[in-house]
Amino acid sequence: MELSPEEYGAYWRASIRIAAGFVVVYLSYRFVITHLLSHPDVGAVLMGIFLFAAIAFAGTFLAILGVARVVRTAVDAEMRG
Numbered sequence: 640m641e642l643s644p645e646e647y648g649a650y651w652r653a654s655i656r657i658a659a660g661f662v663v664v665y666l667s668y669r670f671v672i673t674h675l676l677s678h679p680d681v682g683a684v685l686m687g688i689f690l691f692a693a694i695a696f697a698g699t700f701l702a703i704l705g706v707a708r709v710v711r712t713a714v715d716a717e718m719r720g
Contacts, residue, residue, distance in 0.1 A: 650709060654705065656704050657706060657709075667698075
């Protein structure tokens with residue numbers, strides 16, 4: 640599979656999106672949400688659950704955008720070659 644410079648750049652940008660999605664979820668869970676979930680107040684725990692759901696959705700969405708870009712670039716390169 641021969642990649643043009645644009646396709647090579649698209650692979651790098653897509654891999655950055657995938658990594659960013661995982662990093663966002665991990666760091667937010669590790670440093671923000673665990674503190675809220677371990678708090679004795681019910682409101683803080685509910686806020687932690689809501690934030691975890693929202694951040695997990697955002698991180699997954701970001702990672703899937705990267706995966707879709709990788710697949711699209713690979714298919715375009717294969718169809719061209």
